[in-house]
Every structure is written in structure tokens, then in C-alpha cells.
Amino acid sequence: MIKKTVTILILFFICSWAFGQKDKDFDKKKLIQELSDNACKCTDSITLLNRDKKDILKDINDCIDKQAGALQMGSLLGSVETLQKNAPEVDGKKQINLTFNTNKKSQQYIDSYNELESYLMRNCESVKYATKVSETKNDELSKDPIALEFYNKGLQASQKEDWKEAIINYEKTVEKDPKFKYAWDNLGINYRRINEYDKAIFAYKKSLEIDPKGKMPLQNIPLVYIYKKDFQKAIDAYLDLDKIYPGDPEVYYGMGQIYFSGIKDEEKALDYICKAYRIYSDQKSPYRSDAEAMMSAIYKSMKEKGKIEKFKEILQKNNMQL
Template sequence: MKKNFFFSLLLILGFTKIHSQGSDTTNEKIDTKKLFKELTDQACSCIDSIPTYDRIKDSITANISSCIDDKVGAYQLAEKFTSIDLSNPTDEKKEIKITMNFDKNSKEYKDIYYKMEKYLMDNCSVLKDKVAANNLVNNNSMSSNKKALDYYNSAIDETKKENYKGAIEYYKKAVKIDPNFAFAYDNMGICYRRLEQYDLALESYEKSLKIDPNGLMPLQNIAVVYSYKKEYKNAVKTYEKIAKIEPNNPEVFYGIGQIYALHLNDNEKGLDNMCKAYNLYVEQKSPYRTDAEKIIQMIYADMKKNGKEEKFNEILKVNHLNSN
């Protein structure tokens, strides 16, 4: 929807101006590159404040999207101001017409949103942590035993310091007190994985699954560990198990697509799955859309080199995407 806003020059002059490098004081203008960074950094701080404990992914990604949306309009407005000469105003009450497009489906809005999203994926480390969070609590996810929780929290502190061996020792103490402490096994597995002790990581995840057979966190991590171990068919089977529990989980299609394209030399299956992941990421407003897009571009380059550009476009069409 198009909305027209009328701003007096007095208001414009009161707008926070950022001096562009090399500009003199008589011709101030908004430095859109600097403003873009400031706005996306603010979005990153907003994302950092989003709680993830015991929340479904859709709710978390909706909050992330809101943090970005909040900055798109401000940047869009700044871009409009750059086309206005603010130097030496002759009439402080002069009205300037600025047309803004706040339709989130418009190309103008999407271009800015995706530009910010990409910057955040590359520069805001907390973003991936929030998207990857899988802390939905089930009956045995957390312990009700205070001592077990104390050990668990100490393990979390050691993990933050990247002392994975120390964290594992605390997790072991926690599960010794409470053998049904699923999150402790999950995080223990992550620590083993970071130490590249993959068999012990799998063992930890399997213990978590015995407590909660539908635990998404251990299943997703098992698929990742199988990929590290180069047991790609086992990784695909694990993703397929996740699909039975959560059929609209884009991580399933992304994981399978990546394995087929990068490791099993099957670009067609890889592309089909990656397109499905991309569509779900877009639908769920997940910033991981940018990662799927990169893999699709990589597959395109390989298929084009091998004379399969027509097949590439055919698969995109089936998934309601275009190659532009």
C-alpha cells in the first residue's frame, strides 16, 4: 500500500543527519551506508533480547522478523531523504512530498528486508543461535532436582568459555543424579561433537532419545554427526525421521538437499530439496533463507556447467520458483 507523508523542512532539518565523509557543513546529507549498519546493529540487539526457552521455532522466527521489519521503514525513509537537497533551505515551512511503500510484499520493501537479513546472517552471531535454538520443553527435558540443575548450569557456563571437556564433566554429574535429564544429554552430545568425538556424541543423543523418542534436538544433531562421519545415507534417514515428526521443518529439506548436492553427487535431488527448504524458510520468515539461496546458486553453476540448465529451471518451476 502506498502512503504519502508530508514533512516540513523544519522536521527534516531536525532529523538526525550523518555527515558523509568529505562533505562540508553546508551540505549535510544522510550517510546511508553508516545508517544501514547502525540500524542492522540495532536489529541485532533486538534479536539478542528474544527469549527462546520453551518456545516453538515459528514464534522465535516471527520475533526475529519483527526486529528486522522495525528497521526497514527507517532505512527506506533515509533513502528517500538522500534525493532531497537539504543545503541552504530558503523556506523552513516548505512541504516536501515523500512516497513510502510499506507493502511487505512489494519489491522495494523486500529488497531492503533481504539486504538487512543477509547482513545480519553474516555479522550478527546471535541470530543463528536464536534460529537454531530448540529448547521446547517436554516432560523430561529439564530436571526438577536442584543439585542436577546446578551442575547443568555450571556446564552451560563452561560451554560459553569453550571448555567443552569441563562442561561434559558437569553434565555427567547432572545425569548421574537425574538419569532422565534429556537436555543434559543433548548438550553433552554437542560438547562431544565440538571435540570431534562423534561416537560419544551419538551415544549421548541416543540416551536423550530413549527418554524422549520424538526429541527434535537430538535427532537434528544425530543427522549432523552422521554428516561429519561421512555416513551420508544414515544422515538422510535421520532427517526422514524428523520429517515424520515435523513435516514442515525446513531443516529436514535443507539437510537432505545439502547432502545430495555436496556429497552424493545428485544435484537434481539436492536442488528439489533445497527449493522446498527455501520456500519454507520464506514462509516462516527464517533468515536461513539466505543459506538455501547460496546452495541453490551453487547447484545452478554446476548444472549449467554440465549442460543441465533446462533441468534446473524445470525443478525450480515445479517448486514455484523462478531463476531470476
């Protein structure tokens, strides 16, 4: 694919008027925040009901994509002062060449997209919520209207981070409809949030009795074991997930967490996280930013121990580079 570039010629006096900022004044963080707010509002308008995961993720991707080009250009223009110093003169005036690569496979675009995505996953509730909802099949919700009412109240309480109120409503949900697996799943999540780990595992296992292939409980049981610092049971639980969903990035990401934070084996941790990152990237999943953050933490730890070459070797093994 031929890369398409646009060259912008800007005279020195135009730069001073149009941009009015020097490098030291360029606030990239503020620009990221403003563009992310736009992407977050865009995500608010995404239809979530009765839609496939891939379609929801594509809509999230489109919302970020609309702002990535603006960040790419803003970052480029933020370096005008540096370019001015080294720019050649034409007819007594400085001429600045800014090359803006519009190819979405370019490193410029990828970096801009990833920065926005990472910010959104930390700060935008609608992106986090839409990503989670993409795992839920709406045709499997309860047919009992009272149970569904309690379930929705539980969701509302969870969004307000009122975990105990959420638990009360989810417990009422499963009393009305004991076969409502998503209520058991959310009950488990909220028990985990208040450190009631054994109750969380009980709720997840009740969900698996209804659907032995339930992805949410299979993903969350190992997390509870990690919180309990029972790392072997957490590994076994991830292997159970892998048996039913081979190649799922959550297996690799979770195993990476265990080996890095629990078992303290950075090399194994990095290998797993690299695998997770590649799959998240292929899926255009916002969870890619979590894998990036984990790789950054592993890099810092290995650098302090003089193991940068080993870090690079593991990246190369996974077709990645520093």
C-alpha cells in the same frame, strides 16, 4: 491488497545538502551493519523463558522488521547521484522522484529484510541463540537443582565456545539426572564439535531413549553422519525424522546438503533446498538465510556447467523464480 506508496520530491540543491554522498561513497555494508546491530540489541531483550517457538520467532521477526524499512530507504537514497543525472528540470532545478514502497510484500522490503536477516544469522549471537532456544521446552528441564546448575554452566561454556568445558559440565549433569534429555542433546552437540562423532551419536541415542520423538537428536544424528561422510546413513536418519515430523524443513534442507556437498547431485539438492526455503519463509524463520546461501552455491555450480535452464525449471516446479 492495494500497494501503498509514498513519493518523495527532492530538489537538487536539497539532495546535495541532505545526503552529501555520491553512489561511489554510499556504504551499504556499513548501513546493514549498523541496522543489524540495532536489531541484535533488540533481540537481546526478547524473553525466552516458557514461551512457544512461534512467539519467539515473531519477536525476532519484529526486531528485524523495525530496521528493514530504514535499510530500504537508505538503499534508495544511496542511488541519488544516478537519479540526478537523468532527472528532469523544473524551473531550472533538477527534480528527483524517489518511490518508496511501504508494502511489506513488495520486493523492495523483502530484499531489505532478507539482507538484514542473513547478516544477523552470521553475526548476531543473540539471534542464533534465541532461534535455538525456541526449540526447547522449559517445562522439561531437570527438577534436580544440582543437575540444572551443571547444565547452565555447560550452556555458558558453549556460548564462550569452550566445548571441552561444556562437555565436562554436561557429563556431570547426566550423572546427576540421567533422564535429562536436553543435557544429552547438548552433550552430543559438543562431542560433535570436537570431532568425537561416535560419542555424539551415543549421546543423541540416549536422549531418544528418554523421548523417542525428540526433535533435536533426530535432527542432529544425520549431521554427525554427514561429518563422517556416511551419506546413506545420513539419508536414513533424515527419513526417520520425516516419519515423526513430516514436512519439517530440516529434512529438506539436510537432504539438500547431502545431495549437493556429498553425493554431488545438484538437481536433487536444489529441489530439496527450494522446499526448505518455502517452509522457512512461511515460518518467518531466520534459517531461511541458510537456504538462500545454499541455493546461491547450487546456482553458481550449475551455471558453470551450463545448466541454468535446468536450475530455472526446478525453481518453477517449486513455484519460485530466478
